[in-house]
Amino acid sequence: MPLLHWSPRSPYVRKTMIALHEKGLSDQVRTVRTGADPMIPHPGLMAVNPLSKIPTLELEDGRVLIDSHVICRWADRTGSEGPRLFPEGEAGLLAERDEALGAGLMDIALNWLIEGRLRDAPQRSEAMLAVWQTKTAAVLDWLEVHAPSLAARPFDIGHLTIGTALMYLDFRFAAEEWRKHRPALAAWHAGFLARPSVRREPFQDDPRPPG
Ligand SMILES: N[C@@H](CCC(=O)N[C@@H](CS)C(=O)NCC(=O)O)C(=O)O
Structure with a gap:
């Protein structure tokens, strides 16, 4: 299952979670509480995302998606239900x-x-x-x-x-x-x-x- 580095404090994470809910994907992504403090880079997070930022999504095939924009694009492409988030x-x-x-x-x-x-x-x-x-x-x-x-x-x-x-x-x-x-x-x-x-x-x- 894909793994999302998550926090209930972050607006970018919340944006991503809403996109996952809209696209019917939230049950197909596991979340892990990751503390991303702008004043203290997080070594464990930097091992997958050198920017030390959340949201970060680790896919099952080893690819890592960074930035809420990219993860929402992935959700729009992957989810089979809900509105088209990125129309043509x-x-x-x-x-x-x-x-x-x-x-x-x-x-x-x-x-x-x-x-x-x-x-x-x-x-x-x-x-x-x-x-x-x-x-x-x-x-x-x-x-x-x-x-x-x-x-x-x-x-x-x-x-x-x-x-x-x-x-x-x-x-x-x-x-x-x-x-x-x-x-x-x-x-x-x-x-x-x-x-x-x-x-x-x-x-x-x-x-x-x-x-
Ligand atoms: N453009 C990024 C911004 C992500 C971002 O700045 N997240 C904050 C949490 S609210 C963070 O991880 N900050 C840690 C840091 O800047 O080192 C996105 O849309 O995902």
Whole structure:
């Protein structure tokens, strides 16, 4: 059975898990809790993925897939049920554009978290914190404008990634109240939260595994 290096804290892992659920593959992949700390490279993980990042998927034939984008592509190709996450043609271009936007929002939120909560106070840059906050607001405002077009097309990897990034803001930056003044995006996201694939795997601050 393929082995997924997993954590309930990671937005990229959650994106991958939702894709596996959507494609009917979650029972065909074993998960292992792997601690990927940006401040401490993980020797065991680096033995399979030199970037020391999760998600990482070890396939039965020995190939290793890295990055949620690549693993979601594998899921779309391998699973026989659920929506087409990476459609062909023009629809595919928009799906992957929106995937990049959602992934970018995850990257910003994670950098903001690392700078603001994981770095020691004397090393913390207030200028960088302001940059992450400004960029987050800009992405959310862009999404508010584009929410009607998001709502109008079938579910794809763009919806999946943006929806997961917004859940991550709820998990780590609830005080930012991203729904305030963004009713169209909030309404679209409420529909996303109702999907069975999304309801199965909440974010969680579980105990960190040793090693
Ligand atoms: N672009 C990657 C990002 C993965 C990523 O940064 N994962 C974080 C966990 S949330 C990680 O493994 N960080 C450890 C590190 O940066 O060393 C993806 O989409 O999978």
